[in-house]
Amino acid sequence: MNIQQQRQQIRRQIRKTRTNLTALQQQQAAESVTQQALDLIEQSQAKNIALYFSFDGEISTQPLIETLWQQNKNLYLPVLHPFAKHHLLFLRYLPDTPMVQNHFGIWEPKLNVQHVLPLNELDMLFTPLVAFDKQGNRLGMGGGFYDRTLQNWQQKSFLPIGLAHTCQQVEALPIEHWDVPLFDILVG
Numbered sequence: 001m002n003i004q005q006q007r008q009q010i011r012r013q014i015r016k017t018r019t020n021l022t023a024l025q026q027q028q029a030a031e032s033v034t035q036q037a038l039d040l041i042e043q044s045q046a047k048n049i050a051l052y053f054s055f056d057g058e059i060s061t062q063p064l065i066e067t068l069w070q071q072n073k074n075l076y077l078p079v080l081h082p083f084a085k086h087h088l089l090f091l092r093y094l095p096d097t098p099m100v101q102n103h104f105g106i107w108e109p110k111l112n113v114q115h116v117l118p119l120n121e122l123d124m125l126f127t128p129l130v131a132f133d134k135q136g137n138r139l140g141m142g143g144g145f146y147d148r149t150l151q152n153w154q155q156k157s158f159l160p161i162g163l164a165h166t167c168q169q170v171e172a173l174p175i176e177h178w179d180v181p182l183f184d185i186l187v188g
């Protein structure tokens with residue numbers, strides 16, 4: 001099996017395991033990572049925070065979003081770039097932001113260029129992932145969206161943090177040279 005086939009097999013396996021988690025397991029995982037994320041945000045005094053809308057059994061970011069709004073943090077969500085294929089923009093997300101479904105069926109803020117945050121103004125970026133390993137390597141859905149976003153993140157001064165269920169950990173991911181490891185992964 002070549003490396004691409006290995007990566008596809010890991011994606012298939014873990015996505016299946018993840019969608020089979022019970023509602024209770026999902027709820028407990030969400031509570032656990034929410035608390036860990038809040039602690040990390042407080043320690044690092046992050047103000048501009050990017051998250052994502054969970055789907056496909058990903059840990060729910062809903063409780064984290066609600067709490068961060070109460071703390072007056074500035075929240076951002078990824079939006080598919082209208083021209084640059086496989087690139088993301090990060091748009092301000094408020095309780096009354098108009099939302100639309102993108103072509104993956106994921107809800108995102110309606111595009112408004114005035115609401116775009118340049119990545120170098122971001123303090124923390126929570127990323128979804130399919131699989132991860134002890135080294136902080138991440139495997140996503142296969143679009144390379146986050147690998148492009150995370151390029152040279154050290155120079156942009158934000159911290160990329162993965163959120164994952166325990167069942168998403170593998171011993172060692174077969175990585176490619178473009179994969180960008182995360183600063184940390186919070187596991188629930």
Ligand SMILES: Nc1ncnc2c1ncn2[C@@H]1O[C@H](COP(=O)(O)OP(=O)(O)OP(=O)(O)O)[C@@H](O)[C@H]1O
Pocket residue numbers: 138139140141142143144145146147148151176178179
């Ligand atoms: N910085 C980059 N510049 C150009 N192409 C890239 C870059 N990063 C990744 N790619 C391309 O994107 C494709 C998908 O990458 P990969 O399989 O690592 O996705 P992924 O990490 O699972 O997805 P995502 O980053 O969206 O979660 C690969 O073909 C790779 O060549």
Ligand SMILES: [Mg+2]
Pocket residue numbers: 138139140144147178179180
């Ligand atoms: Mg990758």
